[in-house]
Amino acid sequence: MTQTASAARARRAVAPAEAARALRQMLQSRREETQALFSMIAGVASTLSLPELLRYVVKLCAELTGCQGVLIYLWDEDRGRLVVRAAIEGYEQWVGRFSLAMGEGLTGWTALTRQPGIIRDNPLADPRFEYVPELKDDRFQSYLTIPIVAPDGRLLGVITMHTEAPHEFSDDDLTLMETLSALFGAAVANAQLYEQQARQVRVLHSLAEASHAVVETSSLRHILHRLAATAGPLVEADSCAVLTLDEEGAHLGVEASWAAGPDGTGTPPTAIAAEGAWARLLGATTPVALSRREHREAFAAFEALAPRARAALAAPMRVSERVVGTFLCFAESGRAFGREDRELLSMVASQAALAVQNARLIEALTERNVVRDFFEALALGEDQELGLEAQARRLGVDLGRPHVVTVFEVTAHPMGFDAEHTWLALRQDLAGRFPGSLSTYRDRTMTALLRLSDATSVERLAGRLAEAKSAYERPPDLLISAGVSRVCTRPQGYPEAFEQARRALLMGRAVRGPGAAVSFDELGAQWHLFSVAQQQVRDVYQERLERLLEHDREKGTQLFRTVEVYLECMGNSKLAADKLFVHRNTLRQRFEKIRRIAEVDLSDTERWFDLMMALRIIRLRELAR
The missing domain is CATH 1.10.10.2840 (PucR C-terminal helix-turn-helix domain)
Structure with a gap:
């Protein structure tokens, strides 16, 4: 620490009684100056808006020291850097965009040591100085840096002042700026606290409104748009997009988007392959902050959604261990998304994930009920108001093509067995192997109407079904039995086909044991025994x-x-x-x-x-x- 700074601190550390007497004498002898000082103090304490406070401090420092350049850096905990948050006229373009590391340059040295820094002339000769071409600071000769420290001792930032001509900063300049720095520190800490609490209130209010909207509507798109419109302003994003993952986990689709301006989002593609950068985002367990400079591959993937974005925040949408999509927020300014932004988006993404999961469950239950009603009518031979063939066409089934009824049943399973997960996976597998098929499940049984191609015989079918179900079995703990009917090509034959599949399942399990896949024709004369039984x-x-x-x-x-x-x-x-x-x-x-x-x-x-x-x-x- 310089001798001048030591002297200034010694003069400041006086007893309260002595300070009070000195203040009274100053008030009597220098009334105009003290009124100006009190006015300045009142100006610093008059606002809780951090931007307004910083702008006032910049102008005040320039007036008091006669400096041509004044920058206020605040410490950004998330970025781990000193970031310009206020600047004198001519330097406003660097606010929020220029930053220094701790210990970098004279400003970083002051932040690291918590000591004022003075360079009176020839800054390039001082080892603490670092030339920054972007700021065009080669024309400045003298520098003064003052740390801003909160009342609890936390470093808040640094005030950097410089002049074009060599300037001899006096003891009075240093004493004045150090004294004001303590005042600034308390004011900045209060403004930051107020800003943080005000944001928390806005967050809670916005989340409450979003939750209310989620309860009021059953439209998934409306819910996700409302959540995107809530998250965007709260994290100061320019646009947001909510992408959902299909049931197969192969493709993403843009379900909802929001933009702060009329042209904030690009034209979303209909389907995005869940691979590469997208796969890595879906595999994340917590929100991830990305920048265009450091994550070029990811921003190439984002191009269709936010072509002008320079920063992004991505939160995985998870329900337990299952990923259902990703929630993206984009910023065009290149701002760094911080810890609070990540925590906030994580909460919103969780709400979005639950909304997607609930919508899918409702859709699945509705579809399952429709298919189940159709199967019941088909098994009973009931030609309802719409007609069996018309119902089948609505469900994507052509009853004029050859089909077989197949009944699957879990005949052995371990503790904690998730039947729904197994049936969903097997149903998707069968849909791929037998296009145009239909299935429904309940508890430990699944019934399927499998369409046969011209090349598939019933004899080969049992082998294909045994192969399909084996992927989900874990002998001897988990076994799936299957019974297959004869081929059916007309609606009138399905009541008998459902009965054939049931008998094949029961008799196959009795004759060949749990886990067998048996067609009705394989039973031979044994099916007569079922009637006798x-x-x-x-x-x-x-x-x-x-x-x-x-x-x-x-x-x-x-x-x-x-x-x-x-x-x-x-x-x-x-x-x-x-x-x-x-x-x-x-x-x-x-x-x-x-x-x-x-x-x-x-x-x-x-x-x-x-x-x-x-x-x-x-x-x-x-x-x-």
Whole structure:
């Protein structure tokens, strides 16, 4: 610190009584000067508007020191730089656009050390000085920089003054500017606090209005436009765009836009591939601030939306872990979007994401109900007011083309299984494999009307369905069974087709186990057993085997399954023991228990067919319960 500055600080640090006496003497001897001083203090304290305050301080500093140039830099926490926020006439174009790093030049040195800086002549010879061509400061000879410090000790900024001719800044100049700097510091801190609180009030008011609008309307476009019109002014953007991601996650579409002026937005494309810069924005978990200088690829992508933008703020629209779009704000001035802007846009983007998700849920439920009603009418053969074929055409289905009814069912699933997510993914997969198809789902079952191409036979279809569903299975924890009807080409045949698909599902699961994909034609004569299984009359073999099944339930044994496997193995004891994971001696012991409990002699080969039919009927009856 210079000797002059030390002396000034020593003179300032006096006892209150001494200061009061000096002030009274000054008031008596220099009435005009003190009135001017009080007027100046009143001017500094008269406004809470930060821009007005800074403009007043610039003019005041110029008048007091006779300097031709005065700039006020304020510390920008988000950018980590000193940014010009006010300037004397002739330098206004640099307000908000020119900045210095901490320690850069004489201004940065003052910010770093919190000490006044003085250069009386030949600034290029001073190591603290840094020539800035943009400011054309090569014509200035003398410089004075004063730190602006808040009452709590925070650095607020720096006042930089310079003259064209060499100027000897006196002790009085330094004392006056240091004294006024403390006054400026308190005034600037109050103005910033007021500005921050006023903005918070505006934010809360605007968000409340936007929330009210969201509740009042069911139009997604209107909701998103209202949110864009709310966010834009709050973050001081020139334009905003809200883009939603399609269900497949492949393309973005501009759902709503807003501009502060009549020509603030470009002509949005109908669809934008969610790749490259867009994919990176969608993958972000928090809002991202971008500048044209540092993010050229992103701004090339933004060109159609905001061709004149120099800065952007992008917030991902997320519901839990699912991304539904991105919320973009653009600035043409190149202003840096700060922490408060990011927090604000994050809140608005969350509201937008919920609006998109709710709209999609409502749309899906409406569509699902329409499709479900159509399927019910088709299954019952009801030709409603509109007519089945007309309803089908409205849903994009041509009943004159060959279709099959397919019923899918989750027959094994882990804890916390998300059935809706699985059915949505499988439905999209089937729509790609079988164009012109239709499906609906509820709980653990999905029903689909699959259109067949000329090259697809029912025999090949079961294999294609098994391949499609395998992508969503996790054996043995998650298995999906499927039953397929015969081909149907006229509306009158669909009631029977729905029943065929249901029987194929049940019997395929009983005969081949969970996770099988079976067509009705594959069942052969076994489908007749399904009808028998619905009857209450039981033959003697059904009664005996049901007695065995009841014993298994009570005792925890596997005697019924032993009979089933032994008959499937055509009486091969070694193969049956291997399939049951037991020793052959254990198998013989089970045969004796079966004979004693159910009066079934497995050595009697003439009764194997009767027992096999009884087993199949009981299995089908169990599934139909």
